Amino acid sequence: MPKVEINGVSQVFWSQSGAVQALAETSLSIDEGEFVCIVGPSGCGKSTLLNLVAGLAKPDTGHVIANGKPVTGPGPDRVVMFQESGLFPWLNVLQNVMFGLKMAGVPEPERRERAEKLLHMVHLSRFTQAWVHELSGGMKQRVALARALAPNPDILLMDEPFAALDAQTRDMLHDELEDLWASTRKTIIFVTHNVREAVRLGTRVIVMTARPGRVKSIYDIDLPRPRHIEDVGLVKIAATIRDDLRGEVLQATHEEGID
Amino acid sequence: MNNVAHQAPSAALTAIAQTKARKDRLDRWRIYAMRLAFFASLIGLWHALVWLEVWDEMIFPSLPQVTETLWLGMSDQSLPAAIAISMQRLLIGYGLALCIGIPLGLLLGRVRWLNETVGMLAMGLQALPSICWLPLAVLWFGLGESAMIFVVVMGALMALTLATRDGVKNMPPLYMRAAHVLGASGWRLYVHVMLPATLPAVLTGAKLGWSFAWRSLMAAELLLVGVGLGSLLERGRELHDMSLVVAVMVVIMFVGLMTDRWLFSRLEQRFVHRRWGTSA
Ligand SMILES: Nc1ncnc2c1ncn2[C@@H]1O[C@H](COP(=O)(O)OP(=O)(O)OP(=O)(O)O)[C@@H](O)[C@H]1O
Ligand SMILES: [Mg+2]
Numbered sequence: 354m355p356k357v358e359i360n361g362v363s364q365v366f367w368s369q370s371g372a373v374q375a376l377a378e379t380s381l382s383i384d385e386g387e388f389v390c391i392v393g394p395s396g397c398g399k400s401t402l403l404n405l406v407a408g409l410a411k412p413d414t415g416h417v418i419a420n421g422k423p424v425t426g427p428g429p430d431r432v433v434m435f436q437e438s439g440l441f442p443w444l445n446v447l448q449n450v451m452f453g454l455k456m457a458g459v460p461e462p463e464r465r466e467r468a469e470k471l472l473h474m475v476h477l478s479r480f481t482q483a484w485v486h487e488l489s490g491g492m493k494q495r496v497a498l499a500r501a502l503a504p505n506p507d508i509l510l511m512d513e514p515f516a517a518l519d520a521q522t523r524d525m526l527h528d529e530l531e532d533l534w535a536s537t538r539k540t541i542i543f544v545t546h547n548v549r550e551a552v553r554l555g556t557r558v559i560v561m562t563a564r565p566g567r568v569k570s571i572y573d574i575d576l577p578r579p580r581h582i583e584d585v586g587l588v589k590i591a592a593t594i595r596d597d598l599r600g601e602v603l604q605a606t607h608e609e610g611i612d
Numbered sequence: 613m614n615n616v617a618h619q620a621p622s623a624a625l626t627a628i629a630q631t632k633a634r635k636d637r638l639d640r641w642r643i644y645a646m647r648l649a650f651f652a653s654l655i656g657l658w659h660a661l662v663w664l665e666v667w668d669e670m671i672f673p674s675l676p677q678v679t680e681t682l683w684l685g686m687s688d689q690s691l692p693a694a695i696a697i698s699m700q701r702l703l704i705g706y707g708l709a710l711c712i713g714i715p716l717g718l719l720l721g722r723v724r725w726l727n728e729t730v731g732m733l734a735m736g737l738q739a740l741p742s743i744c745w746l747p748l749a750v751l752w753f754g755l756g757e758s759a760m761i762f763v764v765v766m767g768a769l770m771a772l773t774l775a776t777r778d779g780v781k782n783m784p785p786l787y788m789r790a791a792h793v794l795g796a797s798g799w800r801l802y803v804h805v806m807l808p809a810t811l812p813a814v815l816t817g818a819k820l821g822w823s824f825a826w827r828s829l830m831a832a833e834l835l836l837v838g839v840g841l842g843s844l845l846e847r848g849r850e851l852h853d854m855s856l857v858v859a860v861m862v863v864i865m866f867v868g869l870m871t872d873r874w875l876f877s878r879l880e881q882r883f884v885h886r887r888w889g890t891s892a
C-alpha cells in the first residue's frame with residue numbers, strides 16, 4: 354500500500370482576475386520511505402498540491418489518502434516545513450520546537466528532552482534560549498526543521514525550505530536532511546524550483562507542467578549516496594530534467610506576459 | 613560541523629562588546645539628564661510667568677502654592693483617599709474591559725459573521741464618548757459606583773476589542789497554518805497562537821483603553837458628586853481654588869506616566885520588543 358496516494362486532485366481559486374485553475378487533475382502515488390522531489394515552473398500549483406496533502410486545503414475534485422486514511426485536515430502524521438520558516442516570534446527556539454509536542458500533550462520534561470535532542474541534531478544546542486529574530490536565515494530553517502520533526506511525523510512535506518539560503522548553508526542542510534532521511538526512513542515530499550537540489554536529494558523527481566499543473570514526467574534517481582550537488586552524474590541528470598522543464602517554464606512566462 | 617558561534621569570543625571581542633555596553637549606559641544617562649533639564653526649564657518657565665504676573669494669582673497658581681496644596685492634601689489624607697477611590701473604580705472597570713475586550717476581539721477577528729454584526733456595533737460605539745452613557749447608567753444602576761464603573765468599561769472596551777480584532781486580522785496567515793500543521797486546534801489556537809501573536813496589537817489597545825478609561829472616569833466623577841479625583845477637581849472649581857485644580861491635574865498626569873513606565877513599557881519591552889526584535 355502506498356504511503357501517500359494522490360487521486361485526481363484539482364483546485365480552482367477565484368480571484369479578482371477571474372477563476373484560476375491552480376492544479377489540474379493530478380495523481381501520484383508515493384511509497385513509504387520515498388524521497389520525492391517536485392519541480393515545476395512558478396505558479397504551477399506545487400504549493401497547492403502540498404497544502405492538499407497537508408490537509409490545509411480541500412481539493413475541488415479527487416482526494417488524498419495518507420497512511421491508508423483519507424485526508425480531511427492537518428494531522429500529526431504529516432508536518433509541513435514552509436519556505437519562510439513560520440517560526441513563532443513570541444516563543445524562543447526551544448519553545449518553538451516544543452510547540453507540536455505541547456499540542457500533542459507530551460509532558461514538559463519529556464518534550465524538553467526531545468526538543469533539545471533535535472536542536473542538537475541540527476547543531477543549534479547553543480541557541481535554545483534565543484529569540485527567533487536573533488537567528489540567521491539558515492538557523493531559522495534548521496529550527497523549523499527541528500520543529501517539524503518534533504511530533505515525529507512519518508510524512509514530511511517541505512515547500513522550498515532552502516530557497517532563500519546561500520549555497521554553502523544549503524549544501525550543509527542537504528547533508529543533514531539526507532542523513533536524517535537515511536536514518537529514519539521518513540517519507541518526504543520536497544518541493545523546489547532548483548533541479549539540481551531535486552536530483553541531489555530525491556529518489557524520484559516529478560516534473561510538473563505549467564499552470565494548471567499536473568505531472569508531466571517522472572525520473573527515478575538511482576545515484577549512490579551520499580551525493581554531492583556537483584557530482585558529474587548528478588549534474589548530467591539535472592541537465593536532462595532542466596531541458597524537460599524549460600518548455601514548461603517558457604509557457605508559464607509566456608502566459609504571464611513576461612516575454 | 614564546525615560552527616564559529618560555538619566557540620567563546622576572544623578577550624579582544626569581549627572588550628569591544630563591553631565598550632558597546634558602556635556606550636549604551638552612557639546614552640541612557642544622557643537621556644536622563646536631558647529629561648531633567650527639560651522639566652527643570654518647564655518649571656523655570658512657570659516660575660517666570662508667575663513672577664512676571666502675566667495672569668492673576670487667582671487663575672494661575674504658582675508652584676509653591678500647588679506644592680503646598682499637594683502637601684496639605686497628602687497630610688490630611690484627602691488626596692490619597694481620592695486617588696484610592698478613583699484607582700479602585702478604574703481598576704475594576706478596566707479589568708472588566710480587559711476580560712471582555714480581549715476574548716471578544718479574538719473572536720471578532722476569527723468569526724466572520726460575528727465581525728459583520730457585533731464588530732460593526734463596536735465600531736459605532738467607539739465613536740460615542742463613553743460619558744454619553746452616564747444618564748442611562750444612572751437610571752440603570754443608580755447614582756453610585758456601578759454607574760461610574762459602567763462608564764469606565766464602555767470607555768475602555770471598544771478600543772481594546774477593536775485593537776485586538778485588528779491584530780488578529782493583520783496576523784500573518786503563516787502562523788495559523790504552521791499552528792494547524794503542528795496540531796493546534798480549537799481553544800488552543802486562541803490561547804497559544806492568536807493571543808500571543810496579537811500581543812503587540814493587544815498592548816497598544818490596552819494602552820489606548822487605559823487612557824480612555826481615565827478620561828471616562830474623570831468625566832463621570834466631575835458630573836457625579838462623591839469622592840475621587842474628578843470630584844476633587846469639581847470642588848476646586850466651586851471654591852475657586854485653582855491650585856487644587858492644578859494639583860489634581862498633576863496627580864493624574866503623574867499616575868498616567870507611572871503606569872506607562874512601570875507597567876505598559878515594561879510589558880512591551882518584555883513581551884514584544886525583546887521577542888519580535890522591534891526597537892524599544
Ligand atoms: N489563495 C489563492 N487565491 C487565488 N489564487 C491562488 C491562491 N493560491 C494560489 N493561487 C494561484 O494558484 C496558482 C498556483 O499557486 P501555487 O502557490 O501552488 O504555485 P507554486 O507552484 O507553488 O509556485 P511557486 O513555485 O512560485 O511557489 C498560482 O497561479 C496562484 O496565483
Ligand atoms: Mg510555492
